[in-house]
Amino acid sequence: MEWLDTIIQGVLLGGLYALFATGLTLIFGVMRLVNIGHGDLIVLAAFLGLAVVEATGIDPFLSLIIVVPVMAALGYGLQRGLFNLTLGRDILPPLLVSFGLSIIIQNLLLEIFSADSRKLQVGALETASIRLADNLAIGVLPLIVFLCAIAVILGLQVVFYRTTLGRAFRATSDDQQTAQLMGIDNRHLYGLAMAIALGVVAIAGIFLGVRTNFDPSIGPARLIYAFEAVIIGGLGSLWGTLAGGVVLGVAQSIGAKLDPGWQLLAGHLAFLAVLLIRPRGLFPRAYD
Amino acid sequence: MARARTNAAFRVERTTRASRIGGVIALLGLALLATGPWWLGAANMRTVVEIGYYLALAQMWNLLAGYAGLVSVGQQAFVGFGGYALFVFVIQAQMPALAALPLAAVATAIVALPTAFVVFRLRGAYFAIGTWVVAEVYRLGFAQVSALGGGSGQSLPVAAVKAIAETKDGREMIIYWIGLGIAVGSVALVYLMLRARQGLALTAIRDSEPAAESLGVNNFRTKLIVYLVAATATGLIGALISLQKLRISPDAAFSVTDWTANVIFIVVIGGIGTIEGPIIGVIVFFVLRELLAGFGSWYLMSLGAIAVAVMLRSPRGLWGLIADRYGIDFFPVRRRVMLSEKPPP
Numbered sequence: 301m302e303w304l305d306t307i308i309q310g311v312l313l314g315g316l317y318a319l320f321a322t323g324l325t326l327i328f329g330v331m332r333l334v335n336i337g338h339g340d341l342i343v344l345a346a347f348l349g350l351a352v353v354e355a356t357g358i359d360p361f362l363s364l365i366i367v368v369p370v371m372a373a374l375g376y377g378l379q380r381g382l383f384n385l386t387l388g389r390d391i392l393p394p395l396l397v398s399f400g401l402s403i404i405i406q407n408l409l410l411e412i413f414s415a416d417s418r419k420l421q422v423g424a425l426e427t428a429s430i431r432l433a434d435n436l437a438i439g440v441l442p443l444i445v446f447l448c449a450i451a452v453i454l455g456l457q458v459v460f461y462r463t464t465l466g467r468a469f470r471a472t473s474d475d476q477q478t479a480q481l482m483g484i485d486n487r488h489l490y491g492l493a494m495a496i497a498l499g500v501v502a503i504a505g506i507f508l509g510v511r512t513n514f515d516p517s518i519g520p521a522r523l524i525y526a527f528e529a530v531i532i533g534g535l536g537s538l539w540g541t542l543a544g545g546v547v548l549g550v551a552q553s554i555g556a557k558l559d560p561g562w563q564l565l566a567g568h569l570a571f572l573a574v575l576l577i578r579p580r581g582l583f584p585r586a587y588d
Numbered sequence: 589m590a591r592a593r594t595n596a597a598f599r600v601e602r603t604t605r606a607s608r609i610g611g612v613i614a615l616l617g618l619a620l621l622a623t624g625p626w627w628l629g630a631a632n633m634r635t636v637v638e639i640g641y642y643l644a645l646a647q648m649w650n651l652l653a654g655y656a657g658l659v660s661v662g663q664q665a666f667v668g669f670g671g672y673a674l675f676v677f678v679i680q681a682q683m684p685a686l687a688a689l690p691l692a693a694v695a696t697a698i699v700a701l702p703t704a705f706v707v708f709r710l711r712g713a714y715f716a717i718g719t720w721v722v723a724e725v726y727r728l729g730f731a732q733v734s735a736l737g738g739g740s741g742q743s744l745p746v747a748a749v750k751a752i753a754e755t756k757d758g759r760e761m762i763i764y765w766i767g768l769g770i771a772v773g774s775v776a777l778v779y780l781m782l783r784a785r786q787g788l789a790l791t792a793i794r795d796s797e798p799a800a801e802s803l804g805v806n807n808f809r810t811k812l813i814v815y816l817v818a819a820t821a822t823g824l825i826g827a828l829i830s831l832q833k834l835r836i837s838p839d840a841a842f843s844v845t846d847w848t849a850n851v852i853f854i855v856v857i858g859g860i861g862t863i864e865g866p867i868i869g870v871i872v873f874f875v876l877r878e879l880l881a882g883f884g885s886w887y888l889m890s891l892g893a894i895a896v897a898v899m900l901r902s903p904r905g906l907w908g909l910i911a912d913r914y915g916i917d918f919f920p921v922r923r924r925v926m927l928s929e930k931p932p933p
Contacts, residue, residue, distance in 0.1 A: 334712075334713030334714065334716075334717070336661070336713075336716070336717070382896075382900075385900050386899070386900065391657075391659070391712040391713055392653070392659060392860070392899075392903075393899050393900070393903060394713070395659055395712075395713050395716055396659075396852065396856055396895065396896075396899050397896050397899050397900065399661070399849070399852060399895075400853075400892040400893065400895045400896035400899070401892070401896065402892075403845075403849055403888055403889070403891070403892035404889050404892040404893060404896075406888075407885035407886070407888045407889040407892070408885075408889060410885045411884075411885045411886065411889075520720075520844065521724075523717070524717065524720060524721055524724060527714075527717045527721070528721065531710075531714065531718075561728075561731070561732055562732075564724070564728055565725065565728040565729065565732070568721055568724055568725045568728070569725070571721060572706060572721070572722075572725070575706060575709055575710070575718070576706065576709070579709040579710075
């Protein structure tokens with residue numbers, strides 16, 4: 301029963317990792333861009349949520365009404381003003397520019413919010429749980445996060461496969477030049493893709509802040525989890541990303557159960573094992 | 589046709605006037621620096637060693653990213669491993685620290701090989717983050733070993749420190765010369781590698797991978813060699829860093845900010861894909877650090893902003909601007925055909 305509990309906790313944690321990773325999968329899928337500042341943007345969203353909560357006193361979940369549009373607008377601006385300038389055949393400019401962005405965001409947050417560890421409070425919900433058996437219970441909050449991850453991925457699937465915008469995304473992903481010939485403005489489209497990605501990042505950031513403590517320095521580790529979930533699941537597949545997040549979450553909670561110092565190490569080792577055995581991930585879709 | 593060939597008097601040159609003059613100046617400057625212990629203070633000597641190892645780290649990262657297209661964000665794995673290897677050789681194996689220095693480099697080379705086979709499964713940006721994951725595995729792994737001080741690290745025992753040299757001055761003098769040697773050695777290593785056959789292959793890969801492959805360059809092997817050379821040298825630099833600090837801990841030894849972010853900024857600002865770039869970059873880096881040291885995180889923010897601006901405005905860095913404008917080349921790795929005006933005999 302104890303092990304079942306560990307695995308359930310891991311699966312639910314995986315939902316949070318899937319939320320971290322979805323934005324990364326999305327922008328890679330549409331424009332083959334890997335944003336090293338992704339983790340820091342998640343932390344930025346958490347701090348934005350904190351600022352909104354402190355200023356207005358509303359519930360952290362309600363702060364999403366403000367944080368999601370703000371992050372989406374930031375995403376559109378970043379893409380049009382910064383990342384679009386780096387896109388081309390050479391992988392170095394986007395990589396190094398996003399690396400610079402990561403350092404800038406980290407230090408900006410440090411300057412504004414100090415290095416203190418913070419948390420978003422949601423009151424009784426934090427400790428609420430559903431009893432499944434005598435010594436088996438599921439936290440309500442982790443369950444909400446996991447269900448949200450599924451909802452976000454379902455929503456993105458609908459956008460990608462049922463809308464005109466999604467068709468434009470897929471067309472650009474398949475062949476950018478032909479898509480342009482068909483009248484698609486790829487600069488604007490990339491901006492929209494980044495806006496959606498950062499909208500998801502906003503949700504991920506708020507859930508991060510509600511579930512755990514956060515401080516300006518934890519962004520890079522979130523990027524690494526997101527990246528591991530993407531690679532484990534297979535490039536370009538949204539459901540694969542969810543599976544990747546779950547594999548990572550389960551590996552981490554089993555590691556933590558064996559020895560608290562092994563939590564992160566076990567996650568990384570699971571990632572390396574997948575890389576060695578199935579280098580293209582469990583459910584590969586895109587070729588890079 | 590045959591006539592034309594015999595008549596065209598030409599020779600292939602590699603050295604340029606700038607490189608000859610620059611070489612002489614550099615040698616003089618180096619000779620002056622080598623006498624540093626007699627006229628630099630202890631604090632300045634430590635700064636020179638720091639500049640030295642940053643230059644060496646930058647040269648190695650540039651060799652990887654600028655020439656072989658292997659953008660690594662995980663070189664701190666080898667800095668930390670080299671440092672820990674030195675401590676293990678000195679404390680566990682009771683070896684003299686100076687003998688442990690080259691052995692730490694060898695040990696790093698040995699672990700770099702399996703590491704390469706894991707990270708080489710990823711390409712481009714994914715390679716970058718993959719190397720970072722590996723560095724994290726190293727950091728977390730070393731933090732688990734209680735014999736090495738676990739998460740809080742350990743110091744080099746006094747007896748081992750005294751064995752380097754009796755006095756503090758003597759020890760700092762030795763470390764100073766080793767630091768200077770590693771800096772010069774890293775520049776020489778990259779220069780000689782690029783002038784050798786390997787360098788031609790590397791330059792071809794830098795310019796176009798498919799074209800290089802089609803001309804018979806074994807891309808995988810060339811990149812693997814570069815990766816191993818850079819890892820080994822980085823391990824040696826890491827060992828020197830830990831010897832200078834006399835203390836090691838997982839978070840400091842495997843710090844991504846110290847050993848990779850700063851190094852990337854140095855190379856990008858100076859000029860990626862050139863030997864001169866890291867030299868310019870390291871100068872800019874230390875000048876900025878002196879000027880902005882009091883501003884804390886604003887310093888790193890401006891460094892990041894400058895690197896982003898350079899990448900967007902002048903992707904070949906400050907050296908690219910200088911070289912384009914004045915056409916100078918201090919480390920000529922290209923061959924140039926010089927036609928002479930001599931009339932045919």
